[in-house]
Amino acid sequence: MFLHGTSSINEQGHLTIGGCDVTNLAQEFGTPLYIVDEALVRQRAGEYVKAFQASGLKFQVAYASKAFSVMAMCVIAEQEGLSLDVVSDGELYTALQAGFPAERIHFHGNNKTPDEINMALDANIGCFVVDNFVELDLLNALAAAQGKKVNILLRITPGVEAHTHDYISTGQQDSKFGFDLGNGAAKQAIAKALTLSNLEVLGVHSHIGSQIFEVEGFRMAVDKVAGFAVDIRSELGLTFKVINLGGGFGIRYVEGDTPLPISEYVGAITNAIITNFKAADFPLPEIWVEPGRSMVGDAGTTLYTVGTNKNIPGVRKYIAVDGGMTDNPRPALYQSRYEALLANRANDPAEETVSVAGKCCESGDMLIWDLELPKAESGDLLAVFCTGAYNYAMASNYNRIRRPAVVFVKDGSADLAVKRESLHNIVENDVIPARLAKSALAK
Structure with a gap:
C-alpha cells in the first residue's frame, strides 16, 4: 500500500497520520472523519514557491480554494505566502473571516x-x-x-x-x-x-x-x-x-x-x-x-467505520461504511478511483475482494469497487486515501446525513478545523409556513 506524506503504520498495526494514531482520532472525533496532513500541505506549498523562485520570474502561487475551503486552510495558505482564488461569495467570506489579505485574492x-x-x-x-x-x-x-x-x-x-x-x-x-x-x-x-x-x-x-x-x-x-x-x-x-x-x-x-x-x-x-x-x-x-488538488489532495484521508456486509455468492461481497456519496461524490460523478486499508488492522494480510458501499439510499453510492482487504468486521476502521480535494468541498446533506468533522494533524497533535454537523444543524434553516402550522394544529 502506498502511503502519502507523514502516514505510517505503528507497532500496533494502526495507521498513523501526522504522528496521530487514527484509531484514537476515531474515538475522539467520531467517523466519518476528514483527516488533513498539515505537514504535507505545507510541503506542497513550499515546492511550488521554490520551483518558481528558481525560475527567476515574478510569480504568484494562488491556492484554488474550491478544492477545499475552510478557514484553517486559508490561514495556512497565507502563512505559506500563497495567494488565493475564490469562485463565490461563500469562499470569499471564508477567506476574509480567516483574515486572508484581500489584495492577494483573485475572484x-x-x-x-x-x-x-x-x-x-x-x-x-x-x-x-x-x-x-x-x-x-x-x-x-x-x-x-x-x-x-x-x-x-x-x-x-x-x-x-x-x-x-x-x-x-x-x-x-x-x-x-x-x-x-x-x-x-x-x-x-x-x-x-x-x-x-x-x-x-x-x-x-x-x-x-x-x-x-x-x-x-x-x-x-x-x-x-x-x-x-x-x-x-x-x-x-x-x-x-x-x-x-x-x-x-x-x-x-x-x-x-x-x-x-x-x-x-x-x-x-x-x-x-x-x-x-x-x-x-x-x-x-x-x-x-x-x-488546488495538488496542494491538498493527497494530504487528505477519510476515516470510516465498517458496518454491515452483503455477500452474493459468485458475484460480489459488499461492505458498507458510515459515509459515502455525501462526503465523497467523486466516484459517482467522475468514476474516480481510490485506495484504502483497514486502519486498525493495517498489517493483516488481504483475504478477500470486497466493494465498499456508502449508506445513502442510492444504488450508485459506491466508494470503491474490488478492493483487496483482510476480512472486514463491523467496527473496523476503513481509511480512504487522497480525499483532500473536492470531497469536503462537494459534501452534501443528501438523505439528511450530517457532514463530517475535519481535523488537521501535525507532530502528534490533532486539532479540530470543522465541527461535525449536529442534527440541529440539519433543520436549523427549515421554516414551517404559518398556514401549514395552523393546519397541523387544527388536526
Missing part, C-alpha cells in the same frame, strides 16, 4: 452576481478574472458606482484539450468558461475592456483541465497565449503584465497514476514562457498559477 467564476461583485469590491480584492462580455460591463458599472478602478484578467480558452475526464477539461473551444481564442472573442474582449475606464487589464488567464500527468498541454497553452500577447501588443498597444496558467496538476490516487514532480510542471511552464517571450522581444510577464 473567478462564469456567473458572478452583482452582490458577489460588490462584496469583492468592498473588500478591495486584488483581481477579478473576467469570464464573459456581460461581466465586463457589469463589473465596470459596479466599480464606477464605488469610484474604483479594478485589476482584471480575461479568461481565454486556448483550444488545448488536456488528457482528462470530459467534465473537468476546460481549455477546449466548446466550454462554458472564458473568451475563445480561435473565433476572435478573446481579442474583442480585450479591445472592449480597454474602453472601460474602471477596469485595468493586467493580462489573461488560461486553464486547460485537471488531473494532468504531462507537460505538453501546458507548453502548447503557453505557445498560444504568448502568440496572442504579441498580437494584442501589436494591434491594440497593450502589453500583458500577467499570464495566469491556471492549475490542473495531477496527483496519485491509485497505482498507475503518474504525476510529475511539481518542479517539472513549473519548470516546463516557466521555460516555455521565457523562450516564447524572449523570442518575441516581449517583457517577461509575471506568472500566476492556481494549484
Whole structure:
C-alpha cells in the first residue's frame, strides 16, 4: 500500500497520520472523519514557491480554494505566502473571516452576481478574472458606482484539450468558461475592456483541465497565449503584465497514476514562457498559477467505520461504511478511483475482494469497487486515501446525513478545523409556513 506524506503504520498495526494514531482520532472525533496532513500541505506549498523562485520570474502561487475551503486552510495558505482564488461569495467570506489579505485574492467564476461583485469590491480584492462580455460591463458599472478602478484578467480558452475526464477539461473551444481564442472573442474582449475606464487589464488567464500527468498541454497553452500577447501588443498597444496558467496538476490516487514532480510542471511552464517571450522581444510577464488538488489532495484521508456486509455468492461481497456519496461524490460523478486499508488492522494480510458501499439510499453510492482487504468486521476502521480535494468541498446533506468533522494533524497533535454537523444543524434553516402550522394544529 502506498502511503502519502507523514502516514505510517505503528507497532500496533494502526495507521498513523501526522504522528496521530487514527484509531484514537476515531474515538475522539467520531467517523466519518476528514483527516488533513498539515505537514504535507505545507510541503506542497513550499515546492511550488521554490520551483518558481528558481525560475527567476515574478510569480504568484494562488491556492484554488474550491478544492477545499475552510478557514484553517486559508490561514495556512497565507502563512505559506500563497495567494488565493475564490469562485463565490461563500469562499470569499471564508477567506476574509480567516483574515486572508484581500489584495492577494483573485475572484473567478462564469456567473458572478452583482452582490458577489460588490462584496469583492468592498473588500478591495486584488483581481477579478473576467469570464464573459456581460461581466465586463457589469463589473465596470459596479466599480464606477464605488469610484474604483479594478485589476482584471480575461479568461481565454486556448483550444488545448488536456488528457482528462470530459467534465473537468476546460481549455477546449466548446466550454462554458472564458473568451475563445480561435473565433476572435478573446481579442474583442480585450479591445472592449480597454474602453472601460474602471477596469485595468493586467493580462489573461488560461486553464486547460485537471488531473494532468504531462507537460505538453501546458507548453502548447503557453505557445498560444504568448502568440496572442504579441498580437494584442501589436494591434491594440497593450502589453500583458500577467499570464495566469491556471492549475490542473495531477496527483496519485491509485497505482498507475503518474504525476510529475511539481518542479517539472513549473519548470516546463516557466521555460516555455521565457523562450516564447524572449523570442518575441516581449517583457517577461509575471506568472500566476492556481494549484488546488495538488496542494491538498493527497494530504487528505477519510476515516470510516465498517458496518454491515452483503455477500452474493459468485458475484460480489459488499461492505458498507458510515459515509459515502455525501462526503465523497467523486466516484459517482467522475468514476474516480481510490485506495484504502483497514486502519486498525493495517498489517493483516488481504483475504478477500470486497466493494465498499456508502449508506445513502442510492444504488450508485459506491466508494470503491474490488478492493483487496483482510476480512472486514463491523467496527473496523476503513481509511480512504487522497480525499483532500473536492470531497469536503462537494459534501452534501443528501438523505439528511450530517457532514463530517475535519481535523488537521501535525507532530502528534490533532486539532479540530470543522465541527461535525449536529442534527440541529440539519433543520436549523427549515421554516414551517404559518398556514401549514395552523393546519397541523387544527388536526
